[in-house]
Each structure stands twice: as structure tokens, then as C-alpha cells.
């Protein structure tokens with residue numbers, strides 16, 4: 001596996017592969033877990049050449065968020081990526097991606113970003129859309145792989161690719177969970193044992209919502225209220241950011257609960273913010 005840190009070098013490394021080889025990109029912020037590795041494994045199966053980007057992108061973090069403390073372990077990540085069959089790791093410094101006079105940003109539509117994580121993290125999706133566009137331009141993959149755990153990010157990126165005619169196929173892949181159901185996340189490493197225990201309440205609440213749907217509940221507001229009440233009964237160590245019922249296609253609030261529906265939530269455990277969702281066909 002080749003480790004590449006500059007745009008010039010990655011362009012040179014990929015030039016001989018074009019146009020005959022299929023290049024797959026797995027964009028990440030590192031500190032790999034099995035969720036990341038599952039994206040790499042899918043890319044490995046479907047593409048001739050697998051590139052993983054490892055870049056903790058400063059423009060998607062707000063003031064006071066965890067950019068500085070975000071977990072990093074390059075050596076461990078390189079080993080895991082190599083074992084997953086990655087051909088090239090692209091891990092630029094912030095100066096390489098954002099020169100001093102950098103000034104262009106990609107703005108995601110308001111109706112996709114004024115809710116959920118976008119409401120709690122103003123500017124976040126502008127940072128994500130901008131860096132993902134830069135990665136697409138630098139690496140020019142035919143396919144790019146993203147996790148369904150970051151559902152709003154996946155919807156924003158699919159819409160960006162469509163609206164801006166970016167020549168890449170976006171592949172969304174299922175959430176990988178711990179044995180007890182907690183969604184894998186690099187930020188799980190921040191949790192104390194108590195917080196780790198309490199964190200499971202989010203997934204349990206989403207499952208409770210799914211059970212209510214299975215039993216025939218079809219009123220969006222009632223479903224949300226029942227889920228919030230359930231979360232409160234679970235434990236007190238959690239601060240709710242949001243708990244929502246959504247149409248998967250466009251993240252709008254469904255008037256009638258039919259088709260592809262997502263139950264999505266974000267919670268705070270101390271200083272750690274975790275997200276999760278369940279998608280189901282109603």
C-alpha cells in the first residue's frame with residue numbers, strides 16, 4: 001500500500017490507471033473501525049484500485065467542536081487499511097488541501113441542511129460538500145463509498161453529485177454495529193464506561209420506534225413523542241439533540257408514514273455527540 005501526502009503525487013500515481021481501471025474512493029477522517037473497513041472491503045470487491053482518503057477536515061468542524069481532540073492514529077490506520085486491501089492512502093495536510101488564499105465553498109441546499117445535524121452544526125455540510133468535491137476532483141474515482149450511519153451526509157452528497165453532474169457513482173452501505181447494537185463510531189473512544197453503557201439507549205429508542213411502526217402506528221408526531229418518552233425512561237445520563245422521523249430520499253418529515261422511512265437521532269453523552277438511524281420500508 002502506497003501512502004501519498006500531496007495532490008501532485010496522487011495524480012501521478014493514478015495517471016497510468018486511467019481510463020481502463022475502475023478507481024474506488026473511500027473518504028474518511030481516520031481512526032478506523034470495522035465500519036470503515038466494511039466500506040474498504042466493498043470497494044475492494046468492486047474496483048480495480050482502492051483509494052482511501054484520511055483527512056480530518058477542519059472546514060466541517062464548528063468553533064468549540066472536537067477538531068483538535070479528534071482521535072488520530074496514523075500508524076494503526078495504515079496497517080488496518082493495508083490489511084483491508086487498500087492500494088493507496090491519500091492523507092494530505094490541511095495546508096495541502098486549503099492553501100492560504102482558499103476561498104471557494106460548495107453550498108448544500110437549505111432544505112437538506114436546516115435540520116438534524118445541519119441544524120446542530122451550522123456550516124458542517126458546507127465543509128463536507130467542499131472537501132468531498134475536492135477529493136472527487138483530485139482522485140476522480142468512478143465510485144465513492146459512504147456509510148449510512150451519516151445518513152444526512154449521504155443524502156447531501158447524492159444530491160450534490162446529481163445537481164453538479166459530478167461523474168461519480170455514490171454507494172451507500174449499511175451501519176456496522178457492536179455486538180450489543182451500538183453503531184461503530186470513531187468518537188466512541190471518548191466514552192467513559194458509564195457513557196458507553198448509556199449510549200445504547202439511542203439505538204434502543206430507534207428499535208422501539210420500529211416496533212411501533214411494525215404494530216401499525218402511522219402518525220408521525222405520535223411516533224416521535226412515544227420515542228422521546230421511551231428515551232427518557234432509559235436513563236438520565238443523556239442529552240437529546242434530535243430524534244426525527246424522515247423520508248429517506250429528501251429528509252423531509254413524512255405526512256403519511258409510507259415508503260422508505262428513517263428514524264434518526266443524535267445524543268450528547270458529556271462532551272461526546274453520537275448519531276444513529278434505522279431505515280425501514282413501511
Ligand SMILES: Nc1ncnc2c1ncn2[C@@H]1O[C@H](COP(=O)(O)OP(=O)(O)OP(=O)(O)O)[C@@H](O)[C@H]1O
Nearest residue numbers: 028029030035146147149150175176184185186187
Ligand atoms: N458504523 C459504521 N458503519 C458503516 N459506515 C460507517 C460507520 N461509521 C462511520 N461510517 C462511515 O465511514 C465514513 C467515514 O466516517 P468517519 O471517518 O467520520 O467515521 P465515524 O466513525 O463516522 O466518525 P465520527 O465518530 O467522527 O462520526 C463515512 O462514510 C461514515 O458514514
Ligand SMILES: CC(C)(CO)[C@@H](O)C(=O)[O-]
Nearest residue numbers: 027028029057128131150
Ligand atoms: C466524508 C468525510 C470524509 C468528509 O470529510 C467525513 O465527513 C466523514 O468521515 O464522514
Ligand code: BAL
Nearest residue numbers: 029060061124150153
Ligand atoms: N462522520 C462525519 C464526520 C463529522 O462528524 O464531522
